[in-house]
Amino acid sequence: MAKKVNVGAVIHGVEDMRMEQVPMPTPRDNEVLLEMDCVGICGSDVHVLTHGGFGEYKLRQPMVIGHESSGVVIGTGKSVKRLKVGDRVAVEPAIGCKVCKLCKAGRYNLCPDGIYSATPPIHGTLQNFYTHVEDCCFKLPPNVTMEEGALLEPLAVGVHSCRIAGIQLGSNVLILGAGPIGMVTVLVAKAMGAAKICVLDLVQSKLDVAKEIGADVTLQIKKGDKEEDLVKKIHQLLGVAPDISIECTGAEPCVRLGILATEIGGVLTLVGIGSTNMNLPITIALVREVEIRSGFRYANAYPAALTMVANGTIDATKLISHHFDLKDSVEAFKTSRYGLDGAIKVMIHCQPRNKNNPGKKM
Template identity: 50%
Template sequence: MESQAENLAAVLHIKDIIRIEKRPIPEPGENEVQIRMSCVGICGSDVHYVQYGYTGRSVVKKPMVLGHEGAGIITKLGPGVKNLKIGDRVAIEPNSPCRKCNYCKLGRYNLCTDVSYCGAPPHDGSLSYYYKHPADFCFKLPDNVSMEEGALIQPLSVGVQACFKAEVTLGSVVLITGAGPIGLVTLVAAKAMGASKVIITDIIAHRLQVAKTFGADFTLQVSQNDIVEQQVEKIHSMLNEAPDISIDCCGLEETVKLCLQATRSGGKLVVVGLAGREMTLELGKGIFREVDVRGVFRFCNVYPASLSLIASQKVDLKSLITHNFHLKDTEKAIQTAISKEGNPIKIMLHCN
């Protein structure tokens, strides 16, 4: 990759204001590496930061470089780095936990209270020509894995984490609500882990068509005005049984209610996405049937498994990418995501 003498970055100042700015080229510290970024995917949280200035409890209070789904090439090593060398192509797990708290010591670093998460306020993201990151959270890409696929490991890891948390196994019958990027990678992970039947719901017909190409056994187009009990009946009828596991990838009160009621007695409900607002749920409709409700926050210890899934070439995640832009056109890319012009699923930004 040709080196650059400048470091351009896509910086969100306040909501709706994105500027392409020159930033200093970051020098790696101890156990860090400098990365010449290649590909950075746009996530729903990036779009939410631009539209509203916050996502959940994370609020943009100062200018911040966007992006956390990234891959690039190592250009410089900091002191102490042993696991990588200059020229290595890597996927970036966007975590930097403290490594000292009880959560980190227990291996649940995604719950670290002092974590620096790439592209989440107040921490700069990786949507720039150059970025630095802890070396142990960079994963070398095999030759048969492209940079685009390297960037897709981040969203795939959310789906893998959800399926691990749900304990998907051979023969599992799974309901997934939401056929956006996270719902689709959760579908891929569930099928890879042995799910025998997967049904996925969405309000957009085009996304359900895409879901079929990724292995969905059944799809159900829903409406915000649908009655939950009627949706449950349709799901049970299509599957010829109640799902063992439901995974909500929308974070909406309506979809969580659907999952809670649709899951079989003794089954599991995993909530992946949260819209950041309060919900009113009749927990008795699940608790009294011993439906096990679990939450997912980002991911933890699943990057190697996600990378192996892509490297196996059993799935073609690159087909998730519907739009490509250069870093300089970040604002246009975000507006495409907001307007949904051209039915975007995953938008990829290129930094070279």
């Protein structure tokens, strides 16, 4: 029997990603060994390549990238009981310590000792084989494809953000940014009962997709637009001031606009990660009691995301714009980074496409 060779996309430094052989992992007692199938490219992955990390997480040694992923179990540790060889799973990349106060409260995304795939120095999933703890692998039902399994990661961000924002039946929602996170937020907000959704972005083609997947109205903004004019346009498009705004870009102008456009007593939830320091109209938020909340990654959101995909409430596949083989990962990152050919979500296949999708042709 031929020896398995593991190849991964390794970032060595800024603008330096190489496809090369990496060690074959061995599962620990509570882990499964996965043959990876699909890995989506996230903006944070691109940021590691272009800036050598993000925030306090700095790339100090070569690291395999990737964290939006699905795979097939091909081996199990001796303590694994729920999963078996052959199971198709989505991989939740966040692992808390399970014993601290935050983990015990269910907020493992904030665990100070937690780890997260493809966050320096932790290796990611964009490789042929990968090991992961059993309880962070979610078995996919037969009607959910491997691509959809990989999309559960960004969808989980949307679930977490909408929960924190408090979206409910009848909410009027403003979503700032039509990138992948803005898009999944549209999908989830609509599924949670939002009455009307307005999405704004700089790029009209992205807004067109947002409209296709559930946005009721969209607004293309341009550099130099006056804040007061944009606020008026948002209110006109929605018919009211949004009671909930979700900021998905991290850009200072959008955070400012979120504060100014949200109705008195409303909620602004910050999801996009931008500059550490910003010039914001905090006093306006204070006197209007605009509550500013924040959502970091997700916690306990994978089951809801998987359920909505499995029962057909959400079709996230419309967000996949490009497909690449693992060997072409460098080109895939280029496509995602520069938004080539209208790129939204770029999917990398570590196996032949549809190999592990029941009823699908390869």
